[in-house]
Amino acid sequence: EALAADGTQVLLGPEPDGMAAWRYRVMPGEGLRGPAPAGGRGQYWLVVDGQMQRGGAALGKLSCAFVYPDDEPFEAAGGPAGATVLAMQFPRRTRG
Numbered sequence: 001e002a003l004a005a006d007g008t009q010v011l012l013g014p015e016p017d018g019m020a021a022w023r024y025r026v027m028p029g030e031g032l033r034g035p036a037p038a039g040g041r042g043q044y045w046l047v048v049d050g051q052m053q054r055g056g057a058a059l060g061k062l063s064c065a066f067v068y069p070d071d072e073p074f075e076a077a078g079g080p081a082g083a084t085v086l087a088m089q090f091p092r093r094t095r096g
Helices: none
Strands: 008-012 020-026 031-033 043-054 057-059 064-067 075-089
Touching (some): 020 043
Antiparallel strands (some): 008 020, 020 075, 031 075, 043 064, 043 075
């Protein structure tokens, strides 16, 4: 899927079990609010390029944040040159 006008690209899913992945292109100072993590079993957020600002801290290239399923959605803003961010959501456990 191509990058949408808002800078979001769906890379995977979301699948019925919650597994999903997205790529975001965030402009300098632009806010980013991710999808609700309760849809899966947690999310990893990886800064692939550039820098994000989150809670007063700078997340540089290759920085990673984890969001638990019961946390609020990931929120951050693009750094001085913006950022490319990859979000990966784990599937919910299924009983078999």
